Amino acid sequence: MKALVTGCAGFIGSNLMDRLLKNGHEVVGVDNLSTGYEEFLEKANNKKKFKFYNLDILNKRHILNSLMENIDTVFHLAANADVRDGWKHPHKDLLYNTIGTGIVLASARQSKTVKRFVFSSTGSVYGEADIIPTPETYAPIQTSLYGASKLSAEGFIQAYCEESGMKGYIFRFVSILGQRYSHGHVIDFYRNLLKDPTRLVVQGDGTQRKSYLHVNDCITGILLTLKKGNGKEKVNIYNLGTNETCTVNDSIGWITKNLDISPEVVYTGGKRGWIGDNPHIHLDCTKMNKLGWKPKYTIEEGILSTLKYLQENEWILKE
């Protein structure tokens, strides 16, 4: 495989890239280092089959086009991943996620060599689904700009695959955990507990029920699908999560027990942590499971391994 990975210095992108390189593939990595970290490229930088380009996909399309030369598989992971703060900047998700994907698609299309377009979508596209666990065939109503921007990107990928002969692989992730995790509730809680181990403020009422997957399981799932799932369909959509869920309170319990502290937990209240927060995420992953994939990490193991990573890499806590 000759792969181009956008967002290669991000949490999931860098883990994916390292796995691809480990498996002997050639990787062109693209990132504008806006939310990615150069530190995440260190392992890859030692590999001969890796080339990195500090590039914003929204600009310099001619460079992106030239990088697509002889690429057969695009992993498009570059995104604004900040679902919670969407309303602080209402055009950001549209710009980075929808328009960004449109630009990468057009670039892949002009290459004539790209056969597979792999996309990191999100379970957030289901909004507050009334079918739980939610299958891929659920027709969703968006509740966040992030979900809307990712579903939009999915639609454009589908249209491009109809026309160009590329095959689309769309993965709707639950929250991903593990090494290089740099965004989400575990880092927020840990950061705040370092500042004040006696008190933890939690968005919502703590009963939000969510699902989490370890990044190693996530990447194994993606690569297995490319191997086994590359059938007749122009577009392949897979929920990528686990049949397990936990509440925010469960997570707090595991984290504080591990840290051996007993903070007072203060809830901001309400069913939702923020506007567009889905108080109950549980994806039906039967389709992935049928390919022979199952996560190795439980949610508790995922959360605790993430905590361990953060403890060993406190530089990432810097805001």
Added chain:
Amino acid sequence: MKALVTGCAGFIGSNLMDRLLKNGHEVVGVDNLSTGYEEFLEKANNKKKFKFYNLDILNKRHILNSLMENIDTVFHLAANADVRDGWKHPHKDLLYNTIGTGIVLASARQSKTVKRFVFSSTGSVYGEADIIPTPETYAPIQTSLYGASKLSAEGFIQAYCEESGMKGYIFRFVSILGQRYSHGHVIDFYRNLLKDPTRLVVQGDGTQRKSYLHVNDCITGILLTLKKGNGKEKVNIYNLGTNETCTVNDSIGWITKNLDISPEVVYTGGKRGWIGDNPHIHLDCTKMNKLGWKPKYTIEEGILSTLKYLQENEWILKE
């Protein structure tokens, strides 16, 4: 109602605007006249309660913002409506339909007065559905840039409605016919038959089965929904079509019989007229029908009234 209508000089927009004015409402009309016609504004221009602004929604957002003042209902119809030629300019649908809607949404949101956001979506969002007639709850796969761009716009509308308190009304139209029709197979066929009444070239094999609705029925449906359907839902999605379908060949038969000609019909072949063409469109309109709405025009009546309009307004045939 104090309404702002984008795309007010277009086919559906101008018909909607005339109806609103006839019903005594105040209307601010916006159009950049790129595919709209000043001729379509003539009736409205005589009304005191109408103000027109020649404005591109993609530019001059501060003007759009000022026009939103005291508006309670936005009818967002401005769009690139050219589903067939999407691949001639791959970013056009994304730009005019998705980004355009994002801009109008942000403008409506900042107004604080807009309570209803009405959107002209399309049955094209269903792609090649495997459930026919297709209900609103079908989870679609996009086959055209046009469909992708409209579904994207729907998603952003939903997210804005979640946050802002606006109610969203999304109508997924079949092909619309009637006075001021300026785009589609009836005008193509009539234009070509005027040039050569002995021969008609048809995209595809003529068996494509489609559904058509008269613009008068379409507008009655929209306004009835605003009256009757403005319930508890933040987002209201309605298929707006008819339970009737016809083939391209049926339409050719009606048109040529009416024109009293018998051209040789030449098919370019294939099930689809173009990439992304859906060879079988039939929307399940039960949800609309339950509001007490039913179309008055049959498809044949719609096509023949459109033909009559074109005959009486040959200026619109100019390419």
